[in-house]
Amino acid sequence: MAEGKFATSISCMDGRIQIPVNTWIKKNYLVDFVDTITAPGVEKKISESTNVEQIKSMIEISIYKHKSSVIVISGHHDCAGNPVSKEEQVSQISKGIQNIKSWNYDAQVIGIWINDNWEVEKVS
Numbered sequence: 001m002a003e004g005k006f007a008t009s010i011s012c013m014d015g016r017i018q019i020p021v022n023t024w025i026k027k028n029y030l031v032d033f034v035d036t037i038t039a040p041g042v043e044k045k046i047s048e049s050t051n052v053e054q055i056k057s058m059i060e061i062s063i064y065k066h067k068s069s070v071i072v073i074s075g076h077h078d079c080a081g082n083p084v085s086k087e088e089q090v091s092q093i094s095k096g097i098q099n100i101k102s103w104n105y106d107a108q109v110i111g112i113w114i115n116d117n118w119e120v121e122k123v124s
């Protein structure tokens with residue numbers, strides 16, 4: 001069993017967001033490590049529930065092997081993989097939260113959006 005507390009981040013592959021997302025999750029959920037699952041524009045895939053089997057299998061490693069207690073789905077400003085407005089991304093993130101909750105993992109599900117200053121805004 002891995003030692004330390006884990007969270008699970010489902011984020012875009014964009015290199016500009018990795019450190020802000022990781023830092024925000026560690027600070028707000030008091031975890032030691034953030035398992036990171038990435039794909040371009042991943043919030044769109046999860047909101048539409050298309051091709052999510054591989055993402056689910058990665059989440060399950062984080063949840064069952066690392067006992068992650070929180071899953072964070074994010075979207076961000078200037079996303080090449082999902083070039084839509086902030087409002088549309090936030091709506092996809094909200095739908096994504098509902099879809100992940102429906103997968104019934106024993107973990108909190110949180111949504112965040114990373115703005116043009118690479119700061120994290122919580123999506124409720």
Ligand SMILES: [Zn+2]
Pocket residue numbers: 012013014040041076078079080081082
């Ligand atoms: Zn992106």
